[in-house]
Amino acid sequence: EYHGISADAKHTSDMDVSKIKGTIDPNAPVHSTRIRVGRSFNGFGLSPGITKQQRLDLEKLLKSALESMEGDLKGNYYPLLGMEEKIRQQLVDDHFLFVSGDRNLIAAGMERDWPEGRGIFHNKEKTFLVWVNEEDQLRIISMQKGGDVKGVFERLAQGIKAVGDSVKEECGQDFMLDEKYGYIHSCPTNLGTGMRASVHIDLPGWTKEGVDKLKARC
Numbered sequence: 001e002y003h004g005i006s007a008d009a010k011h012t013s014d015m016d017v018s019k020i021k022g023t024i025d026p027n028a029p030v031h032s033t034r035i036r037v038g039r040s041f042n043g044f045g046l047s048p049g050i051t052k053q054q055r056l057d058l059e060k061l062l063k064s065a066l067e068s069m070e071g072d073l074k075g076n077y078y079p080l081l082g083m084e085e086k087i088r089q090q091l092v093d094d095h096f097l098f099v100s101g102d103r104n105l106i107a108a109g110m111e112r113d114w115p116e117g118r119g120i121f122h123n124k125e126k127t128f129l130v131w132v133n134e135e136d137q138l139r140i141i142s143m144q145k146g147g148d149v150k151g152v153f154e155r156l157a158q159g160i161k162a163v164g165d166s167v168k169e170e171c172g173q174d175f176m177l178d179e180k181y182g183y184i185h186s187c188p189t190n191l192g193t194g195m196r197a198s199v200h201i202d203l204p205g206w207t208k209e210g211v212d213k214l215k216a217r218c
Contacts, residue, residue, distance in 0.1 A: 011182035017154040024147030029202040034143035038136035038194040047110040055117035065166035066121040075123035080115035
């Protein structure tokens with residue numbers, strides 16, 4: 001009912017980047033573009049019910065998959081447990097680091113055994129990012145400065161396929177996919193593609209007025 005899905009509906013997914021024809025007006029005050037998806041693998045519990053051992057096994061599997069990335073996607077994986085302060089501060093400065101304390105995640109049991117079994121991966125250019133075992137088993141993120149939506153989507157599609165293929169080869173498991181509801185996530189609002197696209201924009205008038213004025217207006 002939440003999504004208004006009919007009884008005979010079937011999920012469809014199309015990651016063909018060649019079908020993206022439009023893009024953001026180059027004159028628009030867009031600082032950056034970001035597209036992300038969530039994904040979960042068969043054989044491992046979703047965050048509210050995953051066991052500690054499953055979480056650790058999944059992290060090991062994903063670490064291996066992510067560190068095998070090639071080309072523009074090649075990068076490093078940083079586990080939250082035992083993270084060096086220098087690395088932690090850099091991830092904070094880059095606005096990459098996810099942290100504990102969200103009351104909804106706590107109430108749902110998603111922050112059990114924090115920070116064990118969790119981590120962050122990003123490529124050298126910091127345009128491809130993966131969160132491991134946060135709200136979902138995987139959050140795959142593509143982003144870059146400017147408004148090149150097609151470029152951001154193409155990188156995302158490549159990353160999703162690379163991670164899925166690597167895990168499939170390692171343990172034989174696929175992404176959780178329901179014929180009717182689509183990709184399965186910890187939160188039902190993400191059912192389907194699990195995709196969200198966003199931009200950071202400049203609002204010159206409100207910037208001039210100040211953040212407090214903007215907060216009050218919103």
